[in-house]
Structures are given as structure tokens and as C-alpha cells.
Amino acid sequence: MPVPAHRPADGDPLLRARLDALRDEGLLRSLRTVEGPVGPRIRVDGRDLLHLCGNDYLALAGHPAVREGAAAAALAHGGGSGSSRLVAGTLTIHRELEDRLATLKGTGAALLFGAGFLGNLGVITALAEKGGVVLSDALNHASIVDGVRLSGAERVIYRHGDAEHVDRELRARPGRPALVVTDGVFSMDGDVAPLAELVDVCRRHGARLVVDEAHATGCLGPRGAGSVAAAGLEGEVDAVVGTLGKALGSSGAYVAAHPDVIAWLVNRARTVIFSTAPAPATAGAALAALDVLAAEPERTDRLRSRAALARETLRGAGVDLSVPGIDPSAVDPGSPIVPVVVGEAAATMAATAELLDAGILLQGIRPPTVPAGTCRLRLTVQADHDEDELRDACLQVAAAVRHAVAA
Numbered sequence: 001m002p003v004p005a006h007r008p009a010d011g012d013p014l015l016r017a018r019l020d021a022l023r024d025e026g027l028l029r030s031l032r033t034v035e036g037p038v039g040p041r042i043r044v045d046g047r048d049l050l051h052l053c054g055n056d057y058l059a060l061a062g063h064p065a066v067r068e069g070a071a072a073a074a075l076a077h078g079g080g081s082g083s084s085r086l087v088a089g090t091l092t093i094h095r096e097l098e099d100r101l102a103t104l105k106g107t108g109a110a111l112l113f114g115a116g117f118l119g120n121l122g123v124i125t126a127l128a129e130k131g132g133v134v135l136s137d138a139l140n141h142a143s144i145v146d147g148v149r150l151s152g153a154e155r156v157i158y159r160h161g162d163a164e165h166v167d168r169e170l171r172a173r174p175g176r177p178a179l180v181v182t183d184g185v186f187s188m189d190g191d192v193a194p195l196a197e198l199v200d201v202c203r204r205h206g207a208r209l210v211v212d213e214a215h216a217t218g219c220l221g222p223r224g225a226g227s228v229a230a231a232g233l234e235g236e237v238d239a240v241v242g243t244l245g246k247a248l249g250s251s252g253a254y255v256a257a258h259p260d261v262i263a264w265l266v267n268r269a270r271t272v273i274f275s276t277a278p279a280p281a282t283a284g285a286a287l288a289a290l291d292v293l294a295a296e297p298e299r300t301d302r303l304r305s306r307a308a309l310a311r312e313t314l315r316g317a318g319v320d321l322s323v324p325g326i327d328p329s330a331v332d333p334g335s336p337i338v339p340v341v342v343g344e345a346a347a348t349m350a351a352t353a354e355l356l357d358a359g360i361l362l363q364g365i366r367p368p369t370v371p372a373g374t375c376r377l378r379l380t381v382q383a384d385h386d387e388d389e390l391r392d393a394c395l396q397v398a399a400a401v402r403h404a405v406a407a
């Protein structure tokens with residue numbers, strides 16, 4: 001469609017028309033401003049709300065030690081890193097954090113990225129071979145989808161969680177270099193990828209395997225080490241992507257892998273090479289979060305028991321927690337992501353509005369983040385949610401969903 005002649009200072013008529021169409025479809029998105037630090041409770045428009053939709057699973061973003069870690073790192077190392085890692089931006093605090101992350105993940109090395117999105121773009125484009133194929137789970141995160149597109153390799157989208165489908169596609173392409181990419185815990189569904197089967201298939205076909213642990217680190221496995229460690233597969237995955245902006249309460253991301261892979265990323269991952277190194281404060285916050293996780297491993301246990309409590313309460317109140325296309329046996333009952341599928345966008349947003357009135361922040365999730373017709377309340381729990389408050393909130397969620405569907 002041609003862009004109508006317009007003066008930019010007066011706005012953009014074509015974009016305005018498209019935004020109006022999104023509003024009519026119930027798909028318009030806008031930004032909500034949070035006042036003060038995030039945590040189990042959150043302040044919005046001057047109101048104190050119960051926070052049921054973030055990714056700060058271990059409640060570390062607002063933790064005093066994490067805030068102090070960020071501040072101390074800024075004072076010691078400065079506000080910014082000043083350049084990309086390869087120019088003059090690799091600071092001692094980056095090295096220290098990479099060593100700690102490699103230890104947590106049981107790999108020989110790790111490399112920081114500015115964000116999980118950049119980590120996936122960087123690792124996928126660097127590890128996909130020319131003339132090769134990249135196989136990606138149908139429900140992988142958008143950053144994986146974009147990384148696969150950018151790689152220029154042949155793209156195969158395999159059925160969600162279906163390692164046999166991966167096997168068949170690889171058998172149909174003998175001798176072709178292949179990369180398989182999956183979320184460890186799926187961000188909108190809370191189920192776990194069949195990692196042991198994927199490792200087996202990749203090993204048999206000589207394919208590389210990348211696992212995105214954005215929603216697994218801190219939440220699953222011994223010491224919160226993630227889904228690969230939970231499956232006993234440390235050393236069996238070519239690269240693990242993890243974020244610092246979710247359970248670790250900071251921002252940024254990393255890839256943990258063998259030093260050969262990390263050295264290759266330093267040479268080929270464009271989102272590291274052509275991007276300013278993470279700010280010292282984010283590294284300081286993440287280091288402090290790792291200290292808290294090591295000192296208080298019960299945080300992960302508490303998170304998992306809160307997740308189980310939310311599931312049990314919702315089910316008890318008559319909420320169907322099944323998600324179309326998701327195998328219930330792949331859902332880890334301790335996973336902090338508890339999706340409640342409502343269906344259409346309007347009903348989902350009505351439930352969000354009712355809950356907001358009741359003092360609960362639980363954002364509705366709509367396409368393109370989830371498939372059409374499966375709009376949902378993606379309820380997430382935190383280790384520091386008060387149990388009684390969480391139980392009551394789940395009963396209110398059940399009521400809001402009932403009202404929205406009946407309307």
C-alpha cells in the first residue's frame with residue numbers, strides 16, 4: 001500500500017488507520033508504566049497491585065542485594081562499557097559473570113549478550129552452516145523465529161515437542177549440516193521440551209542442538225541450573241542460551257557452551273561484535289542474583305511449590321488448565337508459567353480488566369504472541385508471593401475467566 005503524502009510532524013495517516021484496525025479487532029497494545037521496583041507486588045497508576053504476570057520468578061529484581069550489586073558495579077566500573085566487547089568493552093566484571101554462568105551451566109565457557117533476543121539471533125546465525133538446515137519447534141520464542149529467518153539456511157518448523165518429526169526431517173536430508181533449536185521451557189505454555197529425545201536424534205544425525213533456557217534458569221534443575229541440568233544432559237547440548245532479565249532479576253543474556261563454540265561466537269555472532277557490551281550495573285545485578293541463588297537454593301523450591309499451589313487452586317475452582325496442542329504430561333507442575341486459555345481477545349482482555357479492578361495485574365496475551373483463538377492469561381508466580389494472597393488471587397482469576405466467557 002502506498003504511503004499517503006504527509007508531513008511527519010502531523011503524524012502518519014496510514015499507521016493511524018492500521019492502529020484503528022487493531023483497536024477494532026481487540027488487538028491494540030499499549031505500554032503500562034510501573035512506578036518503583038518490580039516484585040510480588042507492583043505499583044501502577046498509584047495503586048498497589050498483586051503482580052501475577054512478570055518473569056521475575058525468584059523475586060530478585062527488587063531484592064536489596066541485587067539492587068546493591070547493580071549500584072556497586074556502576075560505582076566501580078562506570079555507567080556504561082563504552083564500546084563493543086571486541087574493541088575495548090570487555091570489563092573484568094563481564095569476565096567474572098561469564099565464569100559464574102559457565103559454572104552454573106556446567107559448560108567450559110559463556111559469553112554475555114545485550115538481551116536474550118540478541119543471544120538467539122547471534123547464536124543461531126553463527127551456528128547455522130551455509131547450505132544447511134535449521135529445525136525449529138513450532139512454539140519457539142519470536143527471537144528464535146527471527147534468528148532462523150536471518151540465518152539464511154533452509155527452515156523446517158517441526159511439530160511442537162515432536163522429536164520424531166525432527167528425526168524424519170533430518171533423515172530426509174542426509175549429509176546436510178543441521179541445527180536444531182528449542183525453548184527448554186516454553187514461554188507461553190510452561191511445558192518442557194523433550195530434551196533427552198532431541199539430544200539422541202541430534203547425536204545420531206550429527207546435528208547441533210541449541211536450547212533456550214530463558215524460562216528454565218532459576219526455576220528447574222539442581223541449584224536452579226535449568227532444564228538441561230534437570231534432564232541430566234549437561235555437556236550434551238551444543239549451546240545453552242539464558243537470560244539475565246527473568247529469574248536472575250537483571251537484564252541481558254548469555255550463551256553457555258564449550259570454549260570452541262564461544263570462540264566462534266566471538267568471531268561470528270554479529271549481535272556481540274556490532275553491539276555495545278552490557279552495562280556494568282546489569283552484570284553487577286546478575287552476579288548478586290547468582291550469590292542469592294547459591295546462598296538460598298530454597299528460593300527455587302519455594303517458587304515451585306507456589307506454582308503447584310496456583311495450579312491446584314485454579315483446578316479446584318474449575319479452571320481447565322489444558323492448552324490446545326500441549327501434551328499435559330510435558331507440563332512441569334513446578335513450572336512458574338501457568339497459562340489459563342480464555343479463547344478470544346475481547347474475553348481475555350475483559351478478564352484482565354476485571355482483575356485489575358480487583359487489584360491484580362495479569363496481562364492478557366493475544367496474537368501474534370500466541371495462536372489466534374488461544375488468547376490467555378499467562379499467570380506467573382514468584383518465590384516471594386504470599387501463599388494466602390496467591391490462593392485468593394487464583395480464585396479471583398477463576399471468577400474473572402468465568403464471567404468473561406459467559407459475557
Ligand SMILES: Cc1ncc(COP(=O)(O)O)c(C=O)c1O
Pocket residue numbers: 115116117118120141143183187212214215243244245252253
Ligand atoms: C524463550 C525466550 N527467549 C528469549 C527471550 C528474549 O530475552 P530478552 O527479554 O532478554 O531479550 C524471551 C523473552 O521474553 C523468551 O521468552
